[in-house]
Amino acid sequence: MTAVARTPCPAAPHRARPDTTRAGRRGLSGLLMAAPALLLFGLFALIPLGGVVVLSLTSWDGLGSISWAGLSNWSGVLTDGTTWQALWLTAKVMVVSWLVQTPLALALGLFQAPRGRTRAFFAVLWFLPLLLSAVAIGLTWQALLDPSFGIGSTPGLHWLARPLLGSPDLALYTVIFVIAWQFVPFHALLYQAGIRQIPVSLYEAAAIDGAGVMTRLLRITLPQLKYTLVTSSTLMLVGSLTYFDLIFVLSGGTGGPGTATRVLPLAMYITGFQAHDMGRASALATLLVLFGLGLSMITTRLSGFTRMDSQQEGM
Amino acid sequence: MSTTSTARGRHQATRPPVQAAARSRRGGKPLRRTLSGVAALGWTALAVVPVYWLVVTSLRTRTDFTTDSPLALPSSPTLENYKTVLNGEFTTYLINSVLVTVVTVAVTLVVALMAAFTVVRYSNPWSRLSFRLYLLGLAIPLQAVIIPVYLLIIRLQMYDSLPAIVLPSAAFALPVTVMILVSFLRDIPRSLFEAMVVDGAGDWRMLFSLVAPMARPALVTVAVYDGLQVWNGFLFPLILTQSGDKAVLPLALTLYRGQFGIDVPATMAAVVLSTLPMLVVFVLARRQLVAGLTAGFSK
Numbered sequence: 226m227t228a229v230a231r232t233p234c235p236a237a238p239h240r241a242r243p244d245t246t247r248a249g250r251r252g253l254s255g256l257l258m259a260a261p262a263l264l265l266f267g268l269f270a271l272i273p274l275g276g277v278v279v280l281s282l283t284s285w286d287g288l289g290s291i292s293w294a295g296l297s298n299w300s301g302v303l304t305d306g307t308t309w310q311a312l313w314l315t316a317k318v319m320v321v322s323w324l325v326q327t328p329l330a331l332a333l334g335l336f337q338a339p340r341g342r343t344r345a346f347f348a349v350l351w352f353l354p355l356l357l358s359a360v361a362i363g364l365t366w367q368a369l370l371d372p373s374f375g376i377g378s379t380p381g382l383h384w385l386a387r388p389l390l391g392s393p394d395l396a397l398y399t400v401i402f403v404i405a406w407q408f409v410p411f412h413a414l415l416y417q418a419g420i421r422q423i424p425v426s427l428y429e430a431a432a433i434d435g436a437g438v439m440t441r442l443l444r445i446t447l448p449q450l451k452y453t454l455v456t457s458s459t460l461m462l463v464g465s466l467t468y469f470d471l472i473f474v475l476s477g478g479t480g481g482p483g484t485a486t487r488v489l490p491l492a493m494y495i496t497g498f499q500a501h502d503m504g505r506a507s508a509l510a511t512l513l514v515l516f517g518l519g520l521s522m523i524t525t526r527l528s529g530f531t532r533m534d535s536q537q538e539g540m
Numbered sequence: 541m542s543t544t545s546t547a548r549g550r551h552q553a554t555r556p557p558v559q560a561a562a563r564s565r566r567g568g569k570p571l572r573r574t575l576s577g578v579a580a581l582g583w584t585a586l587a588v589v590p591v592y593w594l595v596v597t598s599l600r601t602r603t604d605f606t607t608d609s610p611l612a613l614p615s616s617p618t619l620e621n622y623k624t625v626l627n628g629e630f631t632t633y634l635i636n637s638v639l640v641t642v643v644t645v646a647v648t649l650v651v652a653l654m655a656a657f658t659v660v661r662y663s664n665p666w667s668r669l670s671f672r673l674y675l676l677g678l679a680i681p682l683q684a685v686i687i688p689v690y691l692l693i694i695r696l697q698m699y700d701s702l703p704a705i706v707l708p709s710a711a712f713a714l715p716v717t718v719m720i721l722v723s724f725l726r727d728i729p730r731s732l733f734e735a736m737v738v739d740g741a742g743d744w745r746m747l748f749s750l751v752a753p754m755a756r757p758a759l760v761t762v763a764v765y766d767g768l769q770v771w772n773g774f775l776f777p778l779i780l781t782q783s784g785d786k787a788v789l790p791l792a793l794t795l796y797r798g799q800f801g802i803d804v805p806a807t808m809a810a811v812v813l814s815t816l817p818m819l820v821v822f823v824l825a826r827r828q829l830v831a832g833l834t835a836g837f838s839k
Contacts, residue, residue, distance in 0.1 A: 254743040254744055255667075258655065258658045259667070261650075261651045261654065262655035263655070263670060265647075265707065265711045269692070269711035270708075270712060271677075276687075276688030276692075285691075332579035333580060333583055347584055350588055352822070353591050356822055358773075358793075359774060360774050360791075361772075364793055364807060365593075371804075378610055409583070414830060414833055463681070466681050467682060469775055493687075497687055510686070511684075513684040514680070518676075521676075
């Protein structure tokens with residue numbers, strides 16, 4: 226890395242142009258290249274990230290003028306039971322989703338990893354949900370789980386003819402199930418890719434030592450999948466903060482029945498864009514940011530994403 | 541199941557030297573084989589049944605929908621629902637989606653390639669800081685900043701226009717795109733850069749004649765990945781546009797539900813039609829799509 230950056234110096238002597246000018250021009254072109262991305266990212270992601278904190282201290286209905294409100298949104302939000310319920314539901318979706326999706330994705334990844342036509346065929350079928358938008362998935366499952374005309378009217382499947390999305394007790398679990406339906410194939414792909422990268426020599430050595438199936442799974446495959454597990458879990462946990470589209474559609478934009486599926490992003494949307502209280506919605510959004518940053522700080526530390534070296538080095 | 545278990549025996553046997561070892565192991569993993577086989581079959585049913593139901597329902601008449609058994613083939617198959625959808629505003633929504641997706645992906649790729657190049661080329665604190673910012677960006681939930689983005693778009697006089705969707709979508713596609721491109725560019729041999737420096741090439745020439753051509757596979761991969769995300773994106777369109785003629789497909793689907801109400805087969809036809817373009821991409825570029833979904837995340 227540093228070697229590349231310093232190369233102009235040894236290359237310079239046979240050039241008439243003074244070294245300093247070249248370095249200056251290089252710095253300028255580098256700046257020009259980095260600028261558009263930084264501008265776009267700064268304007269629409271970083272500044273809004275700060276903006277949401279500022280807006281949480283204001284009062285705004287989304288149309289009129291914005292006025293200073295001090296901490297009133299925050300005292301309102303933090304003393305409101307629905308906020309804590311939304312946080313609780315978000316955490317619940319996060320934890321249950323992880324518990325449901327991780328073993329399934331790992332099992333499917335193990336199945337998919339060996340190359341072969343049968344497996345490739347299965348993989349194509351599993352891939353289908355990944356092509357559908359969350360809205361398409363939401364509309365399909367909503368109609369499919371309709372107690373009168375949905376799958377529950379199939380002979381043998383009458384036990385499904387109940388208000389899976391309409392009952393406050395079942396709705397959240399139904400939502401978690403549909404989320405899993407959407408995302409397990411993706412995580413299975415991650416595990417599959419991780420398994421395929423495990424050096425075969427490890428298995429050969431284990432075979433020579435007479436290690437059994439379970440031993441190989443527990444002592445080689447799972448430990449070697451450590452990074453995949455961290456990555457997949459990070460994406461699942463941080464991703465579960467953002468389940469908006471699917472729950473929005475499944476609950477008809479209400480986070481219902483009642484507030485049974487009103488997770489934090491939905492509570493934020495409803496407060497801001499349906500109840501027109503942008504200040505308070507911004508306070509909820511700030512909670513979402515804090516939740517997300519906290520989670521990712523823990524997980525990036527574990528996964529070593531920020532390492533500056535090439536992943537192929539040393540292989 | 542028998543073909544499945546044969547394939548299972550080939551596990552780890554992709555490279556010739558281990559084939560013998562793998563074969564000797566074939567009989568020895570009943571538990572793991574059974575578990576993952578059962579999971580695989582169960583999941584296949586779970587993945588296929590809803591998609592099958594979606595397609596057969598879209599081919600039913602409204603009357604058949606209430607009387608046919610849900611998983612049976614339609615008793616009088618019809619394309620009426622597709623006609624209903626296509627006779628409406630579908631073409632407008634389709635064009636909007638295509639425009640938004642193509643422009644967003646193009647902007648993202650150009651901007652991200654330049655940024656990734658500077659991250660790899662310069663090892664100064666500034667380039668490190670910019671890379672860290674993009675990594676941080678991976679963790680910013682799009683939902684969390686939607687209100688300031690809404691305010692910004694209003695102030696920029698762009699509310700209810702397609703560029704209003706393009707700009708924030710591109711901004712939020714940047715972190716992943718930069719990350720994937722950076723990890724790809726790092727593997728370009730340094731000697732190639734050095735050779736170009738000796739030839740007196742500047743950054744721009746290096747970008748155009750070395751980095752861009754070498755990064756082509758990675759660019760295709762992220763293009764497909766970003767394209768899928770933008771095509772399926774819902775929140776930005778929901779918040780930043782309002783008129784029907786600016787709606788992109790996912791938003792339009794919710795409009796269809798309102799419009800068709802209890803006419804489920806017509807709604808399902810709209811769902812199928814909205815997914816077809818991605819199905820075409822999948823058929824044409826399955827490898828890139830799979831690679832895109834795992835690139836940068838798998839190690």
